[in-house]
Amino acid sequence: MVYAAGAGSGYRYLPGVGQYSAGVVADPAYxxxxxxxxxxVPLRAAFGAAERIIGGAGRPLTALCSWELRSPRPFTESSFTAFNAEYIALLDEWGVxxxxxxxxxxxxxxxxxVDPVLEPSAHAFAFTVPAQAGTVQYVVSGSAESPEGLGDYRDHMVAYQDMSADGLLAKVRFVTAALKSRMDGLGVSGHPPRVVQVxxxxxxxxxxxxxVMAPLRCADSVTWHPHRPPVVDLEYEMDCRSVGAEYLAGSGGIAG
Structure with a gap:
């Protein structure tokens, strides 16, 4: 079941865990x-840049609907919990x-x-804007090969430390199923993603x-990133989206 986000947000979300929702879908008029x-960009500076861009578009901070983060190295379970608390505090400052x-x-x-970051940083973010009725637009959060909300990752990892052909296939299938489930929950399963990121x-x-492509009915684009998931011993993560516009900060009509 999806829920309305904050006042003026322009989107609904599928509940996930404390550090993120399972995904978001734009309201019909957005x-x-x-x-x-x-x-x-280092995380706090990225929040500052996003605040300027979202405000410059005439939107409230509650229009923020997703972040794509980059971390220096995989976290331990405890250090991941500490990082998530800092991240949630930044969102809370925005009233999100x-x-x-x-x-x-x-x-x-x-x-x-390749070219790792030196501190937790942001690669991209997304927010809602008023739009005429058209394609269904959404972002599905990243999932790795362990169920969320079970207390830890290690004890529930699929094919734990197994990088054989069968182990990798089991991981990929699990993550694809998780994304499909999130798309079902968002009510967007009839609208294939335009981009899948591996x-x-x-x-x-x-x-x-x-x-991946056949189950998600993604015929357009799969983008591979030589990146690790954020927790030690996780090996495969994936997210997907179908959005209306994409910009590079500091170019075109989007100021950084």
């Missing part, structure tokens, strides 16, 4: 704009966290292996057509 930074404590904002968080350092190219 669309979603994604803004990517030319290079990852609901009075019940629910977090409506979608998120992915991965660790680049995050792993392992060779999974041979699996993508049958285990």
């Amino acid at each position: 669309g979603i704009v994604r803004v990517q930074f030319p290079a990852p 966290i609901g009075t019940s404590g629910a977090n409506p904002v979608a998120r992915s968080n991965v660790c680049p292996t 995050y792993t350092i392992h060779d999974v190219q041979r699996l993508l057509a049958d285990a």
